Amino acid sequence: MKARVHVFLKEGVLDPQGKAVASALQTLGFEEVLSVRQGKFFDIETSSLPKGANEERLKEYCKKLLANPVIENFKVEVIEP
């Protein structure tokens, strides 16, 4: 399976890194920039799994390792089963 997983801060959680990027862009002259939020993503390749197990498995990766459930949400996307 090929998949992409996005991990991003929950709404309401401060994102100082995103804020820094926004003000850096403004300083560079891009004054139209209103806000930036930064997240990370993972491109994951696995050997094939039982049919229909892909999404569930990706969610397990997130819960066990990739995301911090206190402050982060995630979104999984199977690109090639």
Place this chain on the structure above:
Amino acid sequence: MKARVHVFLKEGVLDPQGKAVASALQTLGFEEVLSVRQGKFFDIETSSLPKGANEERLKEYCKKLLANPVIENFKVEVIEP
């Protein structure tokens, strides 16, 4: 405009962070994991720009700040013009 920009290492550039994630997943019992590559993304909101200028502008953000052109590629995506 609302947009999402993905920044990721060029093919062939080593990704130790992704490698660490892959072996951590394997250690956790997810032995099907073959490889992981990690990237970052930015959700950007701007005040409205002249029609047709959106993509070009996002690429400028990448070239000037968001991506390191020596080792990273980027992909811009306008979500709401």
